[in-house]
Amino acid sequence: MPDLDRRPRRTFAVISHPDAGKSTLTEALVLHAQVIAEAGAVHGKAGRKGTVSDWMAMERSRGISISSTALQFAYRDHVVNLVDTPGHADFSEDTYRVLSAVDSAVMLVDAAKGLEPQTLKLFRVCARRGLPVITVINKWDRPGRDALELMDEIESQIGLRPTPLTWPVGVPGDFHGVLDRRTGGFVRYTRTAGGATRAPEEHLTAEAALAAAGEDWERASEEAELLTADGGDHDQSTFLAGRTTPVLFASALLNFGVAQLLDTLLELAPAPGPTPLAAGGAREVDADFSAYVFKVQAGMDANHRDRLAYARVCSGVFERGMVVTHAATGKPFATKYAHTVFGKERSSVETASPGDIVGLVNANALRVGDTIYDGVPAEFPEIESFAPEHFVSARVIDAGRYKRFRRGIEQLDQEGVVQVLRSELRGDQAPVLAAVGPMQFEVVAARMETEFHAPIRMDNLAYSLALHTTPEHAGTISGFSGVEVMTRSDGTVLALFPDKWKADSVRRQAPGVVLEALPVGG
Numbered sequence: 253m254p255d256l257d258r259r260p261r262r263t264f265a266v267i268s269h270p271d272a273g274k275s276t277l278t279e280a281l282v283l284h285a286q287v288i289a290e291a292g293a294v295h296g297k298a299g300r301k302g303t304v305s306d307w308m309a310m311e312r313s314r315g316i317s318i319s320s321t322a323l324q325f326a327y328r329d330h331v332v333n334l335v336d337t338p339g340h341a342d343f344s345e346d347t348y349r350v351l352s353a354v355d356s357a358v359m360l361v362d363a364a365k366g367l368e369p370q371t372l373k374l375f376r377v378c379a380r381r382g383l384p385v386i387t388v389i390n391k392w393d394r395p396g397r398d399a400l401e402l403m404d405e406i407e408s409q410i411g412l413r414p415t416p417l418t419w420p421v422g423v424p425g426d427f428h429g430v431l432d433r434r435t436g437g438f439v440r441y442t443r444t445a446g447g448a449t450r451a452p453e454e455h456l457t458a459e460a461a462l463a464a465a466g467e468d469w470e471r472a473s474e475e476a477e478l479l480t481a482d483g484g485d486h487d488q489s490t491f492l493a494g495r496t497t498p499v500l501f502a503s504a505l506l507n508f509g510v511a512q513l514l515d516t517l518l519e520l521a522p523a524p525g526p527t528p529l530a531a532g533g534a535r536e537v538d539a540d541f542s543a544y545v546f547k548v549q550a551g552m553d554a555n556h557r558d559r560l561a562y563a564r565v566c567s568g569v570f571e572r573g574m575v576v577t578h579a580a581t582g583k584p585f586a587t588k589y590a591h592t593v594f595g596k597e598r599s600s601v602e603t604a605s606p607g608d609i610v611g612l613v614n615a616n617a618l619r620v621g622d623t624i625y626d627g628v629p630a631e632f633p634e635i636e637s638f639a640p641e642h643f644v645s646a647r648v649i650d651a652g653r654y655k656r657f658r659r660g661i662e663q664l665d666q667e668g669v670v671q672v673l674r675s676e677l678r679g680d681q682a683p684v685l686a687a688v689g690p691m692q693f694e695v696v697a698a699r700m701e702t703e704f705h706a707p708i709r710m711d712n713l714a715y716s717l718a719l720h721t722t723p724e725h726a727g728t729i730s731g732f733s734g735v736e737v738m739t740r741s742d743g744t745v746l747a748l749f750p751d752k753w754k755a756d757s758v759r760r761q762a763p764g765v766v767l768e769a770l771p772v773g774g
């Protein structure tokens with residue numbers, strides 16, 4: 253591994269609706285970082301297995317470290333960490349946690365589809381976390397929507413003012429390149445066979461552009477002026493404050509606009525900064541080492557049956573082998589087995605800097621949201637648990653396996669796979685599992701069966717809303733029919749309602765009770 257330590261970091265995630273091109277863009281970014289010479293081999297879902305081995309080989313030969321959670325590569329004297337957000341269509345809390353580990357996000361939008369439900373939800377999480385967002389309008393090589401119309405949609409649907417850095421020359425599907433709004437020049441794009449090699453980009457002056465692209469150039473120039481007149485120029489402070497979003501037009505498949513995205517990330521996206529502490533104040537990046545766990549995973553691989561905690565380095569330098577303190581328990585935690593992980597293969601990470609992600613093996617004590625530190629103590633705030641909207645009661649099918657059932661549920665709870673609610677009424681035999689997205693239940697069922705050998709039965713409960721209350725009011729609230737009060741494993745007391753009308757009616761009939769909304773995911 254080369255010494256990547258002193259280089260500046262950019263740590264970001266790509267958020268998108270499935271099929272907008274996140275995987276294609278990820279691969280194209282790596283290509284443009286001059287790591288993959290030949291993109292043809294790695295495009296498309298069928299080809300992705302090839303990508304894994306290519307990456308593994310690259311990891312060894314070029315010193316990039318890659319994991320299924322975070323991909324790290326060098327670009328123009330910087331180190332870029334691309335943290336993966338869960339790809340499935342359903343929405344779960346994992347995404348929120350991943351977004352707590354990055355400094356900015358790239359919102360990928362399909363030019364033909366515009367903003368899709370998942371894009372909107374993910375964007376709201378970014379807004380909530382105050383993350384600066386760079387927008388990439390992808391698939392501009394295919395017929396799609398009008399560019400100005402897409403800008404209007406971003407502004408009206410998510411309240412973020414778009415400030416395009418580039419503007420397309422030619423309609424979607426007949427795309428010649430982009431007008432660089434900062435230089436006024438034309439970045440001409442030449443289509444190569446299947447986008448197999450790095451797309452050649454030529455930089456032309458405005459005069460040359462007019463000769464080359466004629467009417468399309470004129471139209472792009474006019475629209476770009478309209479944007480300026482309308483306050484659509486990039487402003488760094490409103491971007492960092494999450495009020496405006498720089499926009500780029502791209503075709504990830506044809507590798508166009510991808511270099512511009514990387515350059516934009518380096519130039520505009522924030523570097524890792526101070527991390528707020530639970531007790532107030534913040535941990536500066538050059539303070540003693542600290543990191544927080546944003547993801548815990550177990551049972552990934554039969555050869556490595558242990559628990560892996562992914563931590564984002566917040567301050568100081570991580571060195572493998574250091575013994576750090578687990579803030580929640582005050583106990584020492586040895587980092588002898590710190591790894592980067594990709595699928596089944598792991599390789600040791602020797603050092604890591606603020607913004608980097610390390611995988612800690614044998615991390616049985618670590619939970620999502622935990623802090624580890626060296627030297628001066630630090631504790632970061634808990635990552636929020638979001639309002640669950642789906643509820644089932646779970647019990648083990650074979651009563652003889654109850655012990656395994658209990659262990660499994662506890663483990664999945666600690667990993668944050670699902671929220672676990674209990675009450676005296678239901679007892680320990682049948683806890684309630686609560687999820688933000690129903691796919692979380694499928695994960696629970698599968699893992700209980702294959703990993704803990706305790707198949708479970710789940711029965712849907714007719715609740716769709718959980719509100720926070722206090723133990724003193726539990727009795728009053730549970731006196732209403734169709735309402736139940738349970739305690740989440742983090743100690744939060746939750747009142748479960750079939751719908752918001754029922755909650756409103758309880759509020760009217762028992763005006764003194766505490767019923768507060770939990771943070772909402774989407």
Ligand code: GDP
Binds near residue numbers: 503504
């Ligand atoms: P993900 O689900 O967001 O990871 O999307 P993928 O990267 O798997 O892309 C979904 C589909 O869109 C694939 O068939 C890609 O080849 C295709 N695709 C991605 N980017 C582009 C693009 O820029 N242009 C075109 N025409 N197709 C694209």
